[in-house]
Amino acid sequence: MKKVFIKGGTIVNSKESFAGNILIEDEKIAKVSDPDEFIELDNDTKVVDASGKLIFPGFIDAHTHFDLHVAGTVTCDDFYSGTKAAISGGTTTIIDFGTQYKGETLNEGMDNWLNKAKDGVFCDYGIHMSISDWNEEAKRQCRDMMDRGVTTFKIYLTYDILLKDNEAFEVIQRLKEVGAITGVHCENAGLIFALQQEFVEAGLQKKVSSHYKTRPAAAEAEAIGRILHLAEVADSDIIDVHLTCKEGLDEIRAARKRGQKVYAETCPQYLTMTDSLYELPGFEGAKYVIAPPLRKQSDIDELWRAIADGEIQTVSTDHCAFTFEQKKLGKDDFRKIPGGMPGVETRGIVMYSEGVTKGRISVEKMCEVLCENPAKLYGLYDRKGFIEEGFDADIVILNPNGETKITAATQVSKCDYAPLEGKVLSGHIEKVFLRGGEIVDNAKIKDIPEGKFLERKPYRKFL
Structure with missing residues (x-):
């Protein structure tokens, strides 16, 4: 691989941004130098002029669902x-949620997910393991997962793969024993079911708006509080994934006051869209059906403040894309609308445009929640998430003076709609490098999948 020299840009990290040059060699960052420092280059070194541009580490999206069989269909x-789609938007590493379905072992679930990637991946990838069938064999195989580089797990408190409280507690205990950490989808399944029954009995099953009205913020907050008290007794750290609301954030704040380590993730959809979208005419609102659902503008404002203040550590996407035709599986019953939407290719520019340029967060904070914190939390801190000598040369060059128009017509995802359709965002991602190779150049993607599976280390405690 040729050497690459990126010069003239502003290097962004969580502590400061500074003018500097980057020399890439053998897939690694070989040197980070001051702009005036003389670097002797070989004749075959490719020089990239990044003057006026921002240079980020490759973004890490630690919450995706690719090729997921769910709700009677497949993403x-x-x-x-x-x-x-991910790498087109600057994400050079994803961590997808593998799933142990009922009757499977954890090793079988892991093998199934590795097989899903056999046709090639365009960015580096890791796998979490979702536990849905807790038994003695699953307990034993938690160690197998760690040995295979799966150091983060997930459990659900809703859906048909939910764990009972005693099972969730045992999982948290066991994962602490093996050095792992648990991420949790927090919604109160019983409350949601009761509300759904009421709406169906009232003849409201065909209304898309019944979705968010039967999954109130209180259902999320109660489940967050419950799992955090279980983690308190287990004396274990924990991750709340896709936080949507102030009520849930307040439960996390209370746990932290008790001395607990709680890591919080939110997603761009919860920072840009409100539940008013579920009231769109006809079936249009089904495009935005996700769980937990979109919330109020006041929640959006609270989440942005929490990111700025360091109360939320990561911003991932929960990319779980279905076409509009697939969404129609629930046209006669809102409970059957597949939940999820795309977002993996727009996250970086959404965070820059809606966060940085609007003064909600600094560019350094953007780097922290998209790059550095995910690297620490998900066991990649030895090679990803930082522009430092010896780290993988995953680089994003963002033009702050450019624009990006969101439209389904040009997106890379197979989804046939874009949640932010027509929105013009500030900034444009010009180049993306994966381990030193230029994969994206002004929306042109090198059509050769070169991503590698990442065996991850245990998480690094911070906060």
Whole structure:
């Protein structure tokens, strides 16, 4: 691989941004130098002029669902299309949620997910393991997962793969024993079911708006509080994934006051869209059906403040894309609308435009929640998430003076709609490098999947 020299840009990290040059050699960052420092270059070194541009570490999206069988269908983005969409938007590493379905072992679930990537991936990738069938064999195989580089797990408190409280507690205990950390989808399944029954009995099953009205913020907050008290007794750290609301954030704040380590993730959809979208005419609102659902503008404002203040550590996407035709599986019953939407290719520019340029967060904070914190939390801190000598040369060059128009017509994802359709965002991602190779150049993607599976280390405690 040729050497690459990126000069003249502003290097962004979480502590400061500074003018500097980057020399890439053998897939690694060989040197980070001051602009005036003389660097002797070989004749075959490719020089990239990044003057006036921002240089980020490659973004890490630690919450994707590619090729997921759920709700009677399969997500429209598999690993091939999903990771191609990811890298087009500056994400050079994804961590997808593998699932141990009922009757499977954890090792079988892991093998199934590795097989899903056999057709190639465009960015580097890791796998979490979702536990849905807790038994003695699963307990034993938690160690197998760690040995295979799966150091983060997930459990659900809702859906048909939920764990009972005693099972969730045992999982948290066991994962602490092996050095792992648990991420949790927090919603109160019983409350949601009761509300759904009421709405169906009232003849409201065909209304898309019944979705968010039967999954109130209180259902999320109660489940967050419950799992955090279980973690308190287990004396274990924990991750709340896709936080949506102030009520849930307040439960996290209370746990932290008790001395607990709680890591919080939110997603761009919860920072840009409100539940008013569920009231759109006809079936249009189904495009925005996700769980937990979109919330109020006041929640959006609170989440942005929490990111700025360091209360939320990471911003991932929960990319779980279905076409509009797939969404119609629930046209006669809102409970059957597949939940999820695309977002993996727009996250970086959304965070820059809606966060940085609007003064909600600094560019350094953007780097922290998209790059550095995910690297620490998900066991990649030895090679990803930082522009430092010896780290993988995953680089994003962002033009702050450019623009990006969101439209389904040009997106890489196989999804046939874009949640932010027509929105013009500030900034444009010009180049993306994966381990030193230029994969994206002004929206042109090198059509050769070169991503590698990442065996991850245990998480690094911070906060």
